[in-house]
Amino acid sequence: xxxxxxxxxxxxxxxxxxxxxxxxxxxxxxxxxxxxxxxxxxxxxxxxxxxxxxxxxxxxxxxxxxxxxxxxxxxxxxxxxxxxxxxxxxxxxxxxxxxxxxxxxxxxxxxxxxxxxxxxxxxxxxxxxxxxxxxxxxxxxxxxxxxxxxxxxxxxxxxxxxxxxxxxxxxxxxxxxxxxxxxxxxxxxxxxxxxxxxxxxxxxxxxxxxxxxxxxxxxxxxxxxxxxxxxxxxxxxxxxxxxxxxxxxxxxxxxxxxxxxxxxxxxxxxxxxxxxxxxxxxxxxxxxxxxxxxxxxxxxxxxxxxxxxxxxxxxxxxxxxxxxxxxxxxxxxxxxxxxxxxxxxxxxxxxxxxxxxxxxxxxxxxxxxxxxxxxxxxxxxxxxxxxxxxxxxxxxxxxxxxxxxxxxxxxxxxxxxxxxxxxxxxxxxxxxxxxxxxxxxxxxxxxxxxxxxxxxxxxxxxxxxxxxxxxxxxxxxxxxxxxx
Amino acid sequence: xxxxxxxxxxxxxxxxxxxxxxxxxxxxxxxxxxxxxxxxxxxxxxxxxxxxxxxxxxxxxxxxxxxxxxxxxxxxxxxxxxxxxxxxxxxxxxxxxxxxxxxxxxxxxxxxxxxxxxxxxxxxxxxxxxxxxxxxxxxxxxxxxx
Numbered sequence: 001x002x003x004x005x006x007x008x009x010x011x012x013x014x015x016x017x018x019x020x021x022x023x024x025x026x027x028x029x030x031x032x033x034x035x036x037x038x039x040x041x042x043x044x045x046x047x048x049x050x051x052x053x054x055x056x057x058x059x060x061x062x063x064x065x066x067x068x069x070x071x072x073x074x075x076x077x078x079x080x081x082x083x084x085x086x087x088x089x090x091x092x093x094x095x096x097x098x099x100x101x102x103x104x105x106x107x108x109x110x111x112x113x114x115x116x117x118x119x120x121x122x123x124x125x126x127x128x129x130x131x132x133x134x135x136x137x138x139x140x141x142x143x144x145x146x147x148x149x150x151x152x153x154x155x156x157x158x159x160x161x162x163x164x165x166x167x168x169x170x171x172x173x174x175x176x177x178x179x180x181x182x183x184x185x186x187x188x189x190x191x192x193x194x195x196x197x198x199x200x201x202x203x204x205x206x207x208x209x210x211x212x213x214x215x216x217x218x219x220x221x222x223x224x225x226x227x228x229x230x231x232x233x234x235x236x237x238x239x240x241x242x243x244x245x246x247x248x249x250x251x252x253x254x255x256x257x258x259x260x261x262x263x264x265x266x267x268x269x270x271x272x273x274x275x276x277x278x279x280x281x282x283x284x285x286x287x288x289x290x291x292x293x294x295x296x297x298x299x300x301x302x303x304x305x306x307x308x309x310x311x312x313x314x315x316x317x318x319x320x321x322x323x324x325x326x327x328x329x330x331x332x333x334x335x336x337x338x339x340x341x342x343x344x345x346x347x348x349x350x351x352x353x354x355x356x357x358x359x360x361x362x363x364x365x366x367x368x369x370x371x372x373x374x375x376x377x378x379x380x381x382x383x384x385x386x387x388x389x390x391x392x393x394x395x396x397x398x399x400x401x402x403x404x405x406x407x408x409x410x411x412x413x414x415x416x417x418x419x420x421x422x423x424x425x426x427x428x429x430x431x432x433x434x435x436x437x438x439x440x441x442x443x444x445x446x447x448x449x450x451x452x453x454x455x456x457x458x459x460x461x462x463x464x465x466x467x468x469x470x471x472x473x474x475x476x477x478x479x480x481x482x483x484x
Numbered sequence: 485x486x487x488x489x490x491x492x493x494x495x496x497x498x499x500x501x502x503x504x505x506x507x508x509x510x511x512x513x514x515x516x517x518x519x520x521x522x523x524x525x526x527x528x529x530x531x532x533x534x535x536x537x538x539x540x541x542x543x544x545x546x547x548x549x550x551x552x553x554x555x556x557x558x559x560x561x562x563x564x565x566x567x568x569x570x571x572x573x574x575x576x577x578x579x580x581x582x583x584x585x586x587x588x589x590x591x592x593x594x595x596x597x598x599x600x601x602x603x604x605x606x607x608x609x610x611x612x613x614x615x616x617x618x619x620x621x622x623x624x625x626x627x628x629x630x
Contacts, residue, residue: 006584
């Protein structure tokens with residue numbers, strides 16, 4: 001048995017490299033030796049067990065099967081089924097590790113196989129140099145061209161081709177498909193953005209499930225992204241090609257590598273903020289901003305209850321409310337999440353997995369209840385929320401992860417002089433001036449390090465379905481960001 | 485349990501880097517935070533179970549025990565027995581992997597430990613940046629080029 005190992009360092013963030021390599025059928029785009037490739041039986045290229053059937057430039061034909069794929073550990077393992085080259089029992093594993101020093105990627109590629117006697121050296125050399133080393137160079141070139149291609153198309157007006165996640169029909173995460181899409185040139189008042197990072201929000205799940213009828217499938221989804229301006233339409237004066245921008249926009253379609261949208265809905269991103277951070281913080285940060293400063297004007301000394309306190313919005317609400325001077329009680333689903341919430345300003349994280357918290361909240365507030373509850377849970381927590389809020393308190397229902405909040409009996413509302421709000425962010429951001437004010441305040445809070453907005457889960461755009469499953473299974477802590 | 489992970493690339497072959505870092509008593513030779521070190525009981529520095537007793541430039545004394553040493557995988561694992569840092573169950577691993585492209589070294593240094601919640605973030609930064617990244621920067625300097 002022979003073993004061949006090659007490794008290299010690629011000058012790009014791990015997510016960017018993985019976005020290409022996890023696609024089992026991408027090698028004809030980046031590997032110089034591969035002429036053409038397809039996945040048999042029309043299966044998705046990230047389907048474990050799928051077979052890629054490809055031809056090398058020298059005419060060799062190979063069929064390889066994907067044996068394992070991990071978006072968690074960035075590992076892909078595959079074997080040769082048949083080949084016109086005499087490699088027997090060939091199994092290869094490609095794995096990526098983060099070089100934290102410089103945000104680069106270590107790429108390790110190793111295989112074991114058997115060869116006919118006498119040809120050991122020749123074939124080991126073919127695999128090591130012809131496949132692996134040539135692959136490293138090919139991918140480097142591919143990544144460089146990718147960014148060059150985006151820049152070069154600035155001058156050529158007209159349609160560009162990008163990739164997007166398309167919702168096929170309302171339903172589960174399996175309804176999300178990765179496809180090529182045509183992206184129109186910007187019309188007057190529009191910009192076209194090369195998107196680098198896409199924020200995943202729970203609203204995307206509502207849209208996917210059809211809880212919120214914001215699209216008619218097949219349709220693109222996603223509300224938030226960050227990247228750079230490719231080109232601008234007539235009458236757009238606030239942006240130039242190359243500017244760093246981000247948006248949280250009320251029309252779905254952000255899960256894409258390229259997008260054209262109204263310039264009024266796009267905001268500038270300060271130089272010190274990476275696209276991954278902007279996409280992790282803009283929508284969720286503006287949500288915290290309008291909840292704490294507009295829907296409810298939180299004052300120092302008040303006590304608030306933040307649900308899903310270790311979630312994307314929850315962590316920002318905790319930090320911001322603490323900064324204002326409030327006492328923050330939070331609910332979380334695990335001890336790990338409690339720790340993260342505490343690190344982000346949550347004074348009392350309550351661990352609960354069954355939405356029971358009112359008794360503890362009352363105990364912590366001397367029986368009084370909280371002044372404000374920020375509720376993204378909805379139906380499952382409705383009765384407990386009513387119990388947990390103080391007399392003259394404010395129940396702000398800004399999301400409904402478990403379904404809509406049932407209508408509240410006016411008599412019950414009167415019993416506490418309870419204020420109830422059901423705000424929608426996009427009503428507040430539809431005014432361009434207010435949008436810019438809100439975004440600016442969020443980015444300032446990040447720059448002043450009052451908000452620590454670390455995207456905790458970076459995944460390739462193509463793995464959007466995995467991201468949705470993790471979010472729905474309550475497995476994520478902090479923001480989930482897709483990288484394009 | 486807190487996990488800290490730091491990785492870097494050193495512009496020298498892995499066997500050369502390993503020859504330097506495998507010496508469990510050799511920290512003062514390359515890590516700028518370490519003033520002096522000795523192995524307790526006069527054990528050899530590559531005997532698994534040996535204890536290094538070293539002094540930081542700021543005066544703190546740390547005792548660490550070698551738990552594993554692999555000249556095959558180019559990695560070593562050790563635990564803290566005593567330190568002024570206030571960590572519990574601290575186990576760290578330093579691992580090297582050759583980068584065949586350019587004959588450099590991919591170096592990973594990771595640790596798991598427990599600490600009071602309020603100090604976790606600070607300790608994670610101190611260890612990840614102050615100890616591990618500082619060590620990598622020193623290794624990069626030691627081998628001349630970046």
